[in-house]
Amino acid sequence: MPTTAIIGGGFSGALAAVNLARFAKTPQRVVVINSGRPFGRGTAYGTTRNEHLLNVAARNMSAFPDHPAHFFEWLRSRCDFDSLDDATLRETFIPRRIYGDYIRGLAAHYLGDADPRSNVTCEVIDDSAIDIEPRGAEQGGVVILENGEPVEADSVLLATGNQPPAGLPGANKLANDRRYCGNPWMGWHENLPGDDKHIVILGTGLTAVDVIVTLRRKGWCGKVTAISRNGMLPQRHFRGIEWPHAVPDDGQARSLKELVRLIQQDCQRLRGVSQNPAIAVDKLRGRTQQLWKALTIEERRLFLKKYAADWNVIRHRIAGPIHDAITDALDCGQLTVRPAMIQSLAAGEHGIEVHMVSGEGQEKTIEGDLVINCTGPKSRFSDSDLPLYRNLFERGLAQPDEMDMGIAVNDEFEVLDSTGQASSFLHAIGPILKGTLWESIAVPELRQQAYHVAQSILNQEPMEIPTKDTLEYCI
Ligand SMILES: Cc1cc2nc3c(=O)[nH]c(=O)nc-3n(C[C@H](O)[C@H](O)[C@H](O)COP(=O)(O)OP(=O)(O)OC[C@H]3O[C@@H](n4cnc5c(N)ncnc54)[C@H](O)[C@@H]3O)c2cc1C
Numbered sequence: 001m002p003t004t005a006i007i008g009g010g011f012s013g014a015l016a017a018v019n020l021a022r023f024a025k026t027p028q029r030v031v032v033i034n035s036g037r038p039f040g041r042g043t044a045y046g047t048t049r050n051e052h053l054l055n056v057a058a059r060n061m062s063a064f065p066d067h068p069a070h071f072f073e074w075l076r077s078r079c080d081f082d083s084l085d086d087a088t089l090r091e092t093f094i095p096r097r098i099y100g101d102y103i104r105g106l107a108a109h110y111l112g113d114a115d116p117r118s119n120v121t122c123e124v125i126d127d128s129a130i131d132i133e134p135r136g137a138e139q140g141g142v143v144i145l146e147n148g149e150p151v152e153a154d155s156v157l158l159a160t161g162n163q164p165p166a167g168l169p170g171a172n173k174l175a176n177d178r179r180y181c182g183n184p185w186m187g188w189h190e191n192l193p194g195d196d197k198h199i200v201i202l203g204t205g206l207t208a209v210d211v212i213v214t215l216r217r218k219g220w221c222g223k224v225t226a227i228s229r230n231g232m233l234p235q236r237h238f239r240g241i242e243w244p245h246a247v248p249d250d251g252q253a254r255s256l257k258e259l260v261r262l263i264q265q266d267c268q269r270l271r272g273v274s275q276n277p278a279i280a281v282d283k284l285r286g287r288t289q290q291l292w293k294a295l296t297i298e299e300r301r302l303f304l305k306k307y308a309a310d311w312n313v314i315r316h317r318i319a320g321p322i323h324d325a326i327t328d329a330l331d332c333g334q335l336t337v338r339p340a341m342i343q344s345l346a347a348g349e350h351g352i353e354v355h356m357v358s359g360e361g362q363e364k365t366i367e368g369d370l371v372i373n374c375t376g377p378k379s380r381f382s383d384s385d386l387p388l389y390r391n392l393f394e395r396g397l398a399q400p401d402e403m404d405m406g407i408a409v410n411d412e413f414e415v416l417d418s419t420g421q422a423s424s425f426l427h428a429i430g431p432i433l434k435g436t437l438w439e440s441i442a443v444p445e446l447r448q449q450a451y452h453v454a455q456s457i458l459n460q461e462p463m464e465i466p467t468k469d470t471l472e473y474c475i
Helices: 011-023 070-076 086-091 096-111 206-217 256-272 278-283 285-294 297-306 308-315 320-331 387-395 431-437 443-457
Strands: 003-007 028-034 120-126 129-134 141-145 150-153 155-158 198-202 223-228 335-347 352-358 363-368 370-373 414-416 422-428
Touching (some): 003 011, 003 150, 011 096, 070 096, 198 352, 206 223, 256 297
Parallel strands (some): 155 422, 198 223, 223 335
Antiparallel strands (some): 352 363, 414 422
């Protein structure tokens, strides 16, 4: 029986397995290798906290690109939402842990033993994959687990998600210090200082927001300082309007300069009719990957340097109730945001010292009774700390993409080896394609990848997904 090993069991890995089960016409074995978290939840949907909401409305969170209303219909099957009418439920930002239940439910349905018609048998192994050895003349590879066990497979899918956060200077000396949390997804709740104390959050993005809303939900009343280079907090979601695309869809490749001009003009037009300029970015969502791929490497680098921070704040918005909680924290003086470059961390007499430099070049040190690193995943791959990628690069089975933000793949999600040749057995999907596609981290893109990669692994002709109903669903 052909075997596919899927490394990573978050949304991407789970949905790839589910789609293999949906499309397989002959018996297949699927082995999911997933470490540290329950299968199907991953980092985002592994939270058990009810205040952590999706940052995409329910109408856009179907796991299936060929069935855009699937999540909404699943929610309708739960009594929790009986009080909401359909229109309201579609616009609701559901707790992420419930989304995790949805994915686990799909996995149980498609990959369990209940359906005698299923062609897939699935096994989940709780361990880390640290290496892949090619099988030589025989197609496929042998995935090596941390416990030393080999998993033989004809195809291997890399669905490992984001890398853990990068270490900050001085942080390695704080590894055993309870006042420092280097990975916000690991428990810091147990180490909360008293209400008269100070928590410093490194970062002001979505992860920092998760921490702030949890502190408030726990009724913690101390002070919080959040630091990031630009000092920008995520914006609030809003209901968009019918609006033409900033960039005409005429198949022409456009330079970064021209794209910036067109988008800025569009933002200006939107402001002129008292509309949120973020609509210009939202409307491009379905074509962002195509526009990114048409840029030169120099243009992509320039985009990252000059425009990405603004783009991210506009693009990655948060649910209304979450934005309200953050605004309250600011208004009542609990939360202060500082724009500054974090230089280093050190254990101080009372707390953890955070050394930083402000935009005006002034050096400053503040102390936190608890410091939480929310600076986001490490982006560079060439010096990845993950043994799996170090080994794949050393073997020449994979190479970092040209932006060094993930690994290089072709349009069929086949991994490119060190010579640029497409692998015969190794595929990759998920946030590790960010350098290749830019927009490759959220469900609207990942469900498409999971759908297409399953067909590619099964050597089936790609099935067209009707896009008519799905144009607005991304935002
Ligand atoms: C806090 C947060 C909130 C988010 N909210 C939303 C949202 O509301 N809507 C949305 O569309 N997107 C959201 N996202 C984006 C999110 O990244 C994607 O929706 C999706 O969850 C990514 O899934 P993934 O499977 O690719 O990666 P992950 O969820 O990171 O899963 C990867 C899994 O692989 C495992 N793994 C990694 N390496 C190995 C290895 N070597 N061996 C074995 N296992 C391994 C990891 O332990 C992990 O369980 C959010 C992201 C975060 C971090």
